[in-house]
Amino acid sequence: MNFDFSDDQKLLRDQARKFLQDKCDRKSVRSILEDNQKNYDSDLWSQISELGWTGTAIPEEYGGLGLGMLELCVIAEELGRALAPTPFSSSIYIFAEFLKSYGTDEQKKKYLPHIASGEKIGTFALSETNGKPKPSNINTQHATGKLNGSKNPVSDGESADYIIVAANSDSNSNYNSLSLFIIDRNDPGVNISNLDTIDPTRPACTVDLKNVSCERLGDEGRGWEMIDNIFNRAAVLFSFEQVGGAQVSLDEAKKYSLERFAFGKQIGAFQALKHKMADMYVKIELARSNAYYGAWALSTDSNELPIAAAGARVSASEAYNYASQENIQIHGGVGFTWEYDCHLFYRRSKLLSLNIGSIRQWKENLISNLEKRNIV
């Protein structure tokens, strides 16, 4: 039994943690939060790109470092701890993974080296309306090499150079009509307008498409299947970000509870708070263990991935939501001020539990995959 990261991977984690403590402190997170003109920390982005993080799991032949998904999990946890305001997840967990899994060799050569070097940023555009994206509410159309429609919200769309767009490739709108297309955001038919989000350090926008040129990614009509697979992969990586953020929420709650005195003692000495923090710890440990299992399934291409990813996603989303909520509660009045950092985690946790589908949706994924496995 070796259900743990290797010594090399732990070394990578320590280095990443030190680097981010230095280069991505709360001041730099707030500089993005408070500046409407900035979508991400471009200095931080160039530095982590130089370190090779963006190319961690991209094969060497396409300009990456050719390390594995476990190394990417390690980095994800650190980005989550630091609340890094970068488009790392959109470009690396999602865009790069789509290309790695479904791109032709030519497409991989065309896009991946630029993504690996961090010089270009990619993202994915799926949702068009309130509620869960599904065949009946995707109206973006593809015809004769052109896309027409409107996507919203699209994470990191303003920062992106390339966008993968989900669109119907025939006049129907059913499960088998969805295909994926890559577009260049500089196409004159692309119109991007910013959207405010619950966490402005993770921006989103509306992308309007009018006769936009595109190239197809993967097989025609297999869009939903590809999305499921890539979202499963991304869910594991996000779960590490979430566990990282949840752990810091608990650490900061604990620190404050030892500094703050009321009724003549440290508030961390009251059982009501001790037990709350114990509950935070329990949820985080379960989430960490579920995330580890997801990492194992991801790194070994196991057919357990859909179940492992959904378990990691649900567990980590709930742990981070809980930890960030209760961190505010333990801080009391200052917890809901702009000045204290509690809200940074409260914003990020909720955003991360929505960006590739809600907890509700992933619970449903989990049970339906368990049903499928039982039938097999």
Added chain:
Amino acid sequence: MDFNDTPQEAEFRKKVRSFLEANAEKRSTLAAKPKGDSGSSISSAGAPETVKGEDAAKVALDNAKEWQRKKADAGFAAILWPKEFGGYGGTPIEQVIYAQEEHDYFVHSGYFEIGIGMLGPTMMAWGKDEDKKRFLPKMITGEEIWCQLFSEPSAGSDLAGIRMKAEKDGDEWVLNGQKVWTSGAHFADYGMIVARSDPTALKHKGLTYFYVDMKTPGIEAKPIKQISGSANFNEVFFNDVRIPDSQRIGAEGDGWKVSLTTLMNERLAVGDPPGLDFDQIFEASKEIEVEDGLAVKNSEVRQKMADWYIQSRGLQYTKYRSMTALSKGQTPGPELSISKLVTASKMQDVSSYALDLMDMSGMVHQDQNPILKNLFQNGYFFSAAMRIAGGTDEVLRNIIAERVLGLPQDERSDKKLPFNELPSGKN
């Protein structure tokens, strides 16, 4: 990252498997379990199964002793014990591997767990050589069964609040008082007991530790009928029980220190919690009809089941992390402390929710109940006990807060006063 044994672990597992295959009957899967088994596996958790009728109880005990004898002959009865006392001289990971493998077989080791897991190690650490020679070999083979006489009516979560009197009379001690929650006192041959030898000393200082022959005149065990209707524990009364000073373990007044050795081993001794979990309600949901069809197709039911799945698997993978630490020769992290806290509440939620799904038929609690043979009815009762036994939810949260997170200890009034001056609500 993988789930494979190291070569040495694989070798050990192979040895264990071939022993079990040759000597025991394998458990089948949930669906194929013999009628009534799912219910009885609940009642056997952590404590020997209650068998109705004295004859049946005797048969069960004899079977268990026979199995223990085979295990001892093969060297597997006490994996962590040193070879000089008849143990395997093995590692914690080997003990885990043995337990994993034995779990798949219809055997009962519950009668011996307290002795081998907790009391034997205490005697090894604190006992006299002649006692070790006399008692440890028979503890391993199951010839003599031991019980642990610690808890009292006014010493539960606050275990050091023990009131059992130990008064010295020449070369003897006279014990008077009552113990409670003693597993197996009615069939145990010997017990280890903590008693208050000096009520004028501080609470943790006035205790002394002994072993007793359970047949000594003045000892009387009475089973406690629990909420579930079964009786896994006893009250044990001591009336002028005289024991020689040679049965003292550790120095006079060192009883708490000795007890800590026993309690530290508790974590390793207590086995896996019983199986009422996601898998069972998932199966049941495919049989139960709710307002819009089968429960398994109902959205609310699916959302609930997902919660239990991530808790259940989260604990399982946490155990893998602990095993990894053991396998590398490290001490497992504090993550072990969360297991019972999560399991007990999960079981209560699962069973209560399953009864809801059954609607009116959830009221029925008898053998012909068609849905998984009373599993959830039994679990509904058992889980209420499980949230208390072996550390209440609240005590466990305190342990996590203080020992894992390093938060301040609760303020206590009982550390500075002599025991007989402490507020007790009684004097």
